[in-house]
Amino acid sequence: MIKIGLVGAGNIAQVHMNSYSKNKEAEVVAVCDINPERLKKFAEKYNIKNTFNSIDEMLASVKLDAADVCVWNCSHAECTIKALNSGLHVLCEKPMAYSAREAEEMLEVSKNANKLLMVGFVMRFEDGSRVAKDFIDKGYFGDIYYTKATYLRPHGNPGGWFSNKKLSGGGPVIDLGVHVIDHTRFLMGNPKPVSVYASTFNKLGNRHNLKTSVGWKPEDATDDDISDVEDLAVALIKYDNGATTLLETSYSLNGEGITAKEIFGSKGGASLAGDPKFYMEMNDYMVDVTPSIANLKDGCDLFDSEINHFIDCVANGTKCMAPAEDGVTIMKILDAIYESATTGHEVIL
Ligand SMILES: NC(=O)c1ccc[n+]([C@@H]2O[C@H](COP(=O)([O-])OP(=O)(O)OC[C@H]3O[C@@H](n4cnc5c(N)ncnc54)[C@H](O)[C@@H]3O)[C@@H](O)[C@H]2O)c1
Structure with a gap:
């Protein structure tokens, strides 16, 4: 079972969550959000026990295989880099980053950590x-x-x-x-x-x-x-x-x-x-x-395909269809x- 930590508990995290819940090889075991109310509501809705107010606390407290970064664009690089440096594979929502410079750094970190960095190019x-x-x-x-x-x-x-x-x-x-x-x-x-x-x-x-x-x-x-x-x-x-x-x-x-x-x-x-x-x-x-x-x-079904592919890449080493190089x-x-x-x-x- 691939253990996932969700970073962000907003709208797109709910769409991803619905897809993870249909995937038999993955389980979302933790979620973090800087907004405590949204975090609580999300964790209650999806029955997630491990909740945190920051990605640092989440990475320090729970054993995960992968992180799914669903936060504001300005925090994609910071959260992705922290997760990669903690030894996790990462799915990062589009746009990959705030700028090309940040995206290049994320790619470099994923290479050094030898971990997958997939970008949420859902189309x-x-x-x-x-x-x-x-x-x-x-x-x-x-x-x-x-x-x-x-x-x-x-x-x-x-x-x-x-x-x-x-x-x-x-x-x-x-x-x-x-x-x-x-x-x-x-x-x-x-x-x-x-x-x-x-x-x-x-x-x-x-x-x-x-x-x-x-x-x-x-x-x-x-x-x-x-x-x-x-x-x-x-x-x-x-x-x-x-x-x-x-x-x-x-x-x-x-x-x-x-x-x-x-x-x-x-x-x-x-x-x-x-x-x-x-x-x-x-x-x-x-x-x-x-x-x-x-x-x-169409619609949300596309996210099922995207999430299933991410889990397949992490679990079975399948070649990624939306790699970080394209994100850069x-x-x-x-x-x-x-x-x-x-x-x-x-x-x-
Ligand atoms: N693939 C798609 O079609 C699609 C659709 C919508 C949004 N997105 C992407 O998803 C991301 C989130 O969008 P959304 O619509 O869900 O926004 P949202 O505002 O509904 O949710 C974002 C959440 O991230 C939290 N957050 C912000 N910074 C954080 C941090 N550093 N650590 C933890 N939590 C943090 C916020 O409190 C908020 O709850 C964006 O990058 C957006 O571009 C992709």
């Missing part, structure tokens, strides 16, 4: 992604030269720590863009990024006046929260094989909410937005060649987006 575990990757890797789409990474929320600034740059590191770029940049790069076979050119906008803010609901919201969100993060970002990311990704991501936008990953190759293309769609030229026609995939997993590369892209938006120039990586 890699979508069924549509699995099937698309199978077609891509076997050459059916040819040379993939363009991808679109879109994660637009029209009214989706969560508030709380998410909109406070000191705690989050930024807005939709580091919170939502991270998912779709990683996913499109993963589908292309993880090419090396070479340059980034970006704009960010802060025109609308958190729009508390709107009567529509926000969706993902931390428990401590209030109407008076600081919002000093961007509300829209657009970026062109170029890779060493010439492939280019267009990113669009927002917390606030007068438009439609869209989450889509689109890939365009010399022989075919795919759209992963809800149910996947595949397109190819055939017999001088454009043809929708979408394969039928039974019982597509994505953090370099995110840093470059913010740098390019600030300087107005292309950033060469």
